Amino acid sequence: MHNLPRILLSVESSRGFGRDLLTGISDFTRMYNPWTTYRKPPFFRYGNVDKFDFDTIKNDLEGIITRIPEEIPVIQELGIPAIVATVLLPPGFKLDPHYPTITSNNEAIAQVAMDYFISQGFSNVAYCGFGDVSWSLQRREALKVYAKELGYEILCYDPPSESSWEEDIQIIGDWLKVLPKPVAVLACSDDRGEDIIQAAKLSRVRIPEEVAVLGIDDDNLICNLSNPTLSSIVLNTQKTGFQAAELLNRLINGEETMTGQRLLLQPLYVEARQSTDILAIEDPEVACALGFIRQKAREAIQVQDVVDATGISRRVLESRFRKNLNRSVLQEIRSVRVKTIARMVCETNMSIKSIAISLGFTSIDHISRYFKKEKGISLHQYRQKYGQI
Template sequence: WLKALPKPVGVMCCNDLRGQNVIDTCAIAGLRVPEQVAVIGVDNDELICSLTHPPLSSVNLNPENAGYQAAELLDCLMQGQRPANQIILNCPVGVVTRQSSNSEAIEDRDVAEALHFIRAHAMQPIQVSDVANELCMSRRHLYRKFDKTLGRSIHDEIRRTRIDQLKRMLTETDLSISQIATKMGFSNITHVSRFFRQEAQISPQAFRKQYGRPRDSV
């Protein structure tokens, strides 16, 4: 059935093991991943994801936070308290992007190269002009290509990529927000907090508390 699908196509699997199965099947069928078939799994099992060829992109379900939530409820019960009768949702952090779903699957090579440059420099405060200069192309022409291919501007893509990187650092590292701001080229913690709130509608401190393990936020 993979051969019968129109290309390029994306396949989201219910877990990483099934994602590995799909990638292996693509290899047997002679289908290129991600150029013809982009694949995403669920669970972010680093062992499975790293052993697939190419490495598998996967949804991080934020299991650490689920564990902390469960431990808090258990502690409440052990102290003889009755927890509130409510459903607690454990929201996933997002997609951990690896090679199985990278930008090379985009047909427009200029847009694919621009996305690769933006993602490779997610830690740096690059501008639209930096992307255009890298591709030796006018900003106007590149804007048109982005709008036609992705339906969004280069500026929006830069900000979205920076936010994704910030989210990963908030949930996957023990760095303080001040340290993250420095590493990502923000002038101070106020600047990074304002940027994050504008894009994510939540403060970095609140995001880390909700989606990451408890740790000092500043």
Template structure:
């Protein structure tokens, strides 16, 4: 039986989702025994103390949050497999549970661009890898369209808590100074809640003046926010499963051939904090609202034309100016986005999802999905869902 020490923050949804994936793997290939060690043991016991305890317990592996000066090679030298969660920066000599953070940033930028925004901001941390790289991806995607990003970045979590809670604050002053309407991406849901609370205190309207998007899709935090926070979902539970698979391999191979586990962003989950379309063109705003409210029907461009007093050529020209897409392509991309969401959130078959979207030809939607995602719907589901990924 493998004995595994877990040193992670189970008070956050990311940590609990990782644990779900790890325990699922252990139930299938174990049994494993777990010791949940509070994160403050890093400070009170240090690496030497944790190593001593691990040897006394005869632990086979450790998954945890460690500082970058923790000398984790000492665990490997003692034959104990260790995988680090990169909660500050990536480790160099042991495998990491990391993420495609830049891709999440690009996903957030694309989401806001489709809503017609021309002003953008990012709120996060300078010295934490997952925040820094999400901001970089956000900025790089927007730069392709000629847009710049307004930044507010902290150097510590303590600083971020002070600046949103007490008023007046530098954060509230920054929010008031931003051009409106503006699309703001926060590095995670915690910081997204800071923004929604700071906006409430300073009487900045969400989403009318500031649309706010977080990352992690923590149901508790997103629904605690006022208004509820839109967020980018991650395949964290699948990441936990792959972490356990790697840990099992390291234990059996005596710490050979290890690699990083990459948690991928999967989709944007829209809630009230971004439920608006930012364009000064009244008719295109009407068209966008109609498309999003009716995407689960078999929409055609002619259906959109009936909603606005514009000729087809005029609609196409103005729509492209606001969104960067022809009307047909915008509908196509949004339909694939909704199809993807149902793939990951339901157990419906490809045919049933197509029917839910008002489409009679499931083979055609599967072909279109492959054009966008580069794989079949079944392959995509296997990639991101544990139950399908054995």
């Protein structure tokens, strides 16, 4: 009987990102059964094992997917197909550019964050990350660049070079107190979002009334342990895990060589929770209209329905929309509807016909044209590119 290739999956499962990545990989292995896998043993079996003893297994390995920075130099020496799922590298170490990597599309993440904050009516936007972590700095710069294109300035938290967690929380709290209010803060990750919420509590800053907080990764455990619960940007991590497994399988079989392929984690949508559950709009009629549009996102409402819900004239409402949001009522209806379609396409296995019916569209052609006009991509292409497995 032919022995299946043995693969090392050196990916932590204590965070949602790692679990989602492993889920995507397991989806591939269940579908095609191409390998047997090694994983780090649990701590209660062999103590607190931080990394593998490669000497005991290296002769059996034919491929690796790793997210552990300290293991990368050893993996590179083995010279077997490997995919690196981290941008963090040991000090002074340079990764061979031929190795495939999994990285975030930080420009797209910045766009999703800013567009969400603007849709909530925020004119003040801030960023809180880590000063010594490369991907956090990359996300900050991407947000600043995109915000500048839209005419916004990002207020950035500058963490001290050396401080304890308690000191850092205190400094974040002091920073939150002096930010102009109301303000929306993008955290570099869900963990950082949790820090911001903790700092706000200690500094008596109200969330979301004064500070709205948005994380990245949508780690359900962290987001729901936070109080208030943390809104977060969902990434297509599970899909990327599947794609990484596909690529590794091709590399092992000699169908492809390592040429520095990049697998990009794409943002899908914002999973809104209590930390951003507010509209930062002073105009009560505009706030009422926005609430109505979102409440009716699954219905085929018209501009006149929104006008009727506010009790003011269409001309006045359109004028106030332009003043507060720089867009029309119809543009807001279409934007909210398209986001709802996109989420259903990504999150569910529903057919396009079923999605169309559930959202009040008259046909597949109708919903397809509606979606493509806003997104510039067909529903089928969008599901292929961003849909979870």
